[in-house]
Amino acid sequence: MRRWLLPTLLLAVLLGAWQVAASTGALADLLNLESFLVPSPAEIAESLWQSRSLLTENAWVTLREMLLGLGFAFAVGVGFGAAMHLSGVLKDTFNPLIVASQTVPILVIAPVLVVWFGYGIWPKVAVIALICFFPIAVSVLAGLRSVDPEAAKMMRTLDASRSQILFRVEAPTALPYFFTGARLAVVLAPIGAVFGEWVGADSGLGHMILYDNAQFETARLFATVVILSAMALALFGLVALAERRVVTWR
């Protein structure tokens, strides 16, 4: 009860305060702005409803990018994490480069990706995959390495092969770590999608944000952000649900 009630209460208080501050013009005065630039929650909700078909259409575009990007991120992240665990040579070779790849500002390489992959869905997918594979690879590697060495020894005296140790002991031990990485990845995905769309797109929620900002459609801009974060929350919820179904021993 408390887990739901308190955050809901806090959200209601914040929205209420915002509503009062925006609708009385106090917030706009404070920021020295025209009042249409500072929409109230009610106005945002109204815009959400009025632009529902446009938002749905673009949300679908962005969701597809996110799901594809996450799909690649999961495959590559789990693959690299496992490969680096199984081979010390691979780990020493790839680990520094993987960490270094995360220090490159994604906004800088996004334009290059557009040049390479064109204006379609792929540069966005590539940006998302680039951002999201990292937490997955790191968490999978950490999880596989967290196995008690005594357990591996015990398995060897119980006639386990290397792959049996991997699948019967190491992989299940790594699962909770993997899910932590997956939670991080799914909340990073919308950020990647928006970056990807900002560089060059003719649809999608990131594209709409850019457009509405230029047109001073501030209410719809906030409405777009609401949709974007709702999608991230839904993905986060799915990961949490999957974790609860799979990791039953915790």
Add this chain to the structure above:
Amino acid sequence: MPAKAKEFSVASASPASGSEGAAGVSIRGLGHSYGELLTIERLDLSVPAHGVLGLVGPSGCGKSTLLELIAGLREPQRGTVALGGAEDPAGRLARCAFMPQRDLLLPWLAAIDNAALALRNRGIGRVAARRQAAELFSRFGLAGFERAKPTELSGGMRQRVAFLRTLVAGKPVLALDEPFASLDAITRAEMQEWLAGALRADPRTVVLVTHDIEEALYLCDRIVVLSARPARTIDELSAPAPRAPARDEAVTDPEFVAVRERAMQALREGAR
């Protein structure tokens, strides 16, 4: 695998898969060091088939290393370790099952599936492996707990499942590393009785490492007292035989007490 079921019947000491039925342990001139640190100086030990040897010594004297050497998880730097005549690590691995200090039950598997791990590793299907392990569950007082998750079991129950997991492997030699160290005194006493009974019903060659002299003398035929690092033999004692199956009765026997005191003295001497 109809032939395998027989392996676990009470009286039989019949072959485990891939190894001879019974195997003794023979250690000659064994030495080991970690870098500069000499952990085992020079050790000669032999355990006859179905003999139970206790290794007692101060903490950090290399007893766990010794068990890993016996089990084929490590290669000796000097000297030889042979199990049933096999000196190569693969041959030793095939003949020895290892029970670590902590039970290390896999929390995502039911008790029965934990116990059946060795069978599953050998490619036996889940149903057949469970059937085979279930037989031991009822024989060793764990009936009804087959489907329990390890977190639902008490410390003593977990150790029983861990020991059955070692037994189900069907290896002639068992290496037990302080199996009851984490248990409270009452549970430990119960478990010692239980293990003594289990070994009477299903005899194996056992090397048991423990801190507890009383435990060693109650469970083993013979105990070797090791010195502080680098480990060497201080004294070798035979446990009084025959011992009463009931632990309280056995350990209060005057002869038992006398041997215990002698072992204690050797241990003190070796710790210096």
